[in-house]
Structure formats: structure tokens, C-alpha cells
Amino acid sequence: MITFFKGLLKGIFYILFFPIGLLGICLYAVFGIFVFIYRLIKITILFFTGRNLKTELHEDEEVKKILEANKEETKQDAVEPVLNLYPSDQEMYNVDNYISPTFEDKKEEETKVEESDNND
């Protein structure tokens, strides 16, 4: 019910301010015609002078250079190998004569650690 009345109030508000809003948009549309003519002339001049339309602003050229430099840096980082100081069991498995610890070995280690703790 509240949303219904909110909709009703919004409707009254929009009816009152709709002419003003529409006038604002129409005035901006007229301004847009001048913007359109200005852009048409500018693009025609850029086209006949051989400039690239995508980087017509000097800021766009600078942004393009920075982004290209960043891309090259990330490519170089990807090419250099990363040194792994802590190989996993799977990697050690590939090494010759590697014997992975069994369940008994691990249990022995745990009891040794407990005994040393009790002695302390």
C-alpha cells in the first residue's frame, strides 16, 4: 500500500516537473546539434590530415604508451623461471632414489618428539 502511494506521489511529482525536464532535454538536444557539427568538422580535418581517430587526444597517446610498457613488463616476468626452494613430495618423487616416508616412519618421528617434550 505504501509503495502504491509512493508511486502516486512520484507520479504527481513527475507530472509537475515533466515539462521542465523535457524542456531541459530539448535544450540539451539543440546544444547537441552544435556539438555534432563541431565534431563533424573536427573529424573531417583529422581524417584529411591523416591522424588516427582513436588517439586524437594527446592523453590517449600517453595512456597507450604506458599500457604497452606495462604489457611488456608482465610478459618479461612470465618468461623468467621462478626458483622453487621448497619442492613438494610430488616433485621430489621425480628425483632418483627418493623413498617417500611410510606411515610407520612418521609415527616413529611423532613418538620421538613427544618423548623429547616429556623429558623437557
Added chain:
Amino acid sequence: MTNILISLSDGDKRLIFALLLIVIIVLVFIGLLGYLLMRIMKFQAKKIDTLVHDAVVTKVVNDKKHFIRYGRNKNWAYFFKQAYIPMIIIIVGFIVLFIHNAIYNNWGYNPFSTYDGFGTLFFTWKLSGEYTDGTIIKFAKLVLDNTPHFDAIAWCGYIFGPCILVGGTWYLVAASSLLSRTVLLYKRSKTVFEKSLDGYHQDEAVTNNDNTNTNN
């Protein structure tokens, strides 16, 4: 002091109730439509973020005035991209109208006329001199003026009318999009380069720096 008594018939009461209901429904519908238009404009406005993002993030643009100038250029360039097709459609419509007027030497021709224009495709009514029988509210009687039909002589209206309607609506959408992007651009210019000292205590910052120095 005179008392005015108004007596309403059952028909009048039903009519008033129906009118009130229609007014309420129309107001609610307009409210929803207005809400939808605002949401669409907010959605259109977000494009400005995409247009200026790279320049701001790479710090090529790093102050408010430069940001507004750069954003305005990008905004107008995008508006041109959106608006050139509807403008072409409108210009084609006016060229056809010019050719028609030149051929028939009739520069006062109305392309939306119901006799020899785009209006021949619609139902239209006109006011008669008679009124309905009501006690309080009387409506003027309407008479059907035109039924939809094709007329070869109205060929210019059949081209000009759709060109103006389609091109004009499309162009207005592009113009409203330009307006919403401009509003958001000015809002962003205030927040993007804003610096805040909320919660900053210079003494604490100095103390923290001393502690890190002693730890090192």
C-alpha cells in the same frame, strides 16, 4: 449566506468515481515510467567511467580541470558515435521533403496532414458542435474524421513521418545520454581527486615512524 445544494444522479456518481480511478492509475503509471527513465539515465551515465578510466588510473590526468576537459572531449566523441545514424535518418527525411516541395512547387505542404500526409494512416476525430446529456459534466461529442487508408499522393509523408519519428526519438535518447554522462562527469570530478584527513592524526603517524625506525 446561501447554501448551494448539488444533487448528483447515479450516472454522475459512477462517472466521477471512474474518472478519479483513471486519474489515480495514470498518476501511478507516470510515476513508474519516470522511475524507469531515471534508472535508464543512470545506467547510460556509467559509460563515462569506461571512457576516462585508463587516463585516470595511469595518472595521465591528475587534476580536476584537466579531468573535466578530457572527460568532456571523450563524452562529445562518444555522443557523435551514438548520434550520427539518427542524424542521417533525419537529414534523409528532410531531403525527401525538399524534393517533394520542389517537384509540386508547394512549400506550405504539411507532411503530417490527414488528407495528403502521414496522418492518413491513423484514426482521427474532430469536435462537433453537440454535447452529451449530463447534469453536471457535459462532454463535447467527437466525430470520426479519418480512418486509416493509403493514398499515393501522400508518399512524401509516408517517408518523412517515420524518418522524423524514428530519427528524432533515437536522437533524443542520445542527447539524454549525453546529459546524464555530463552530470556524472561533474560528480566524479569532485570525488576522484578528493583528499580526506578524516581519522588522520599527525602525532600518531610520527610516533609510528619512530617505532619502525628503532625496530630496524
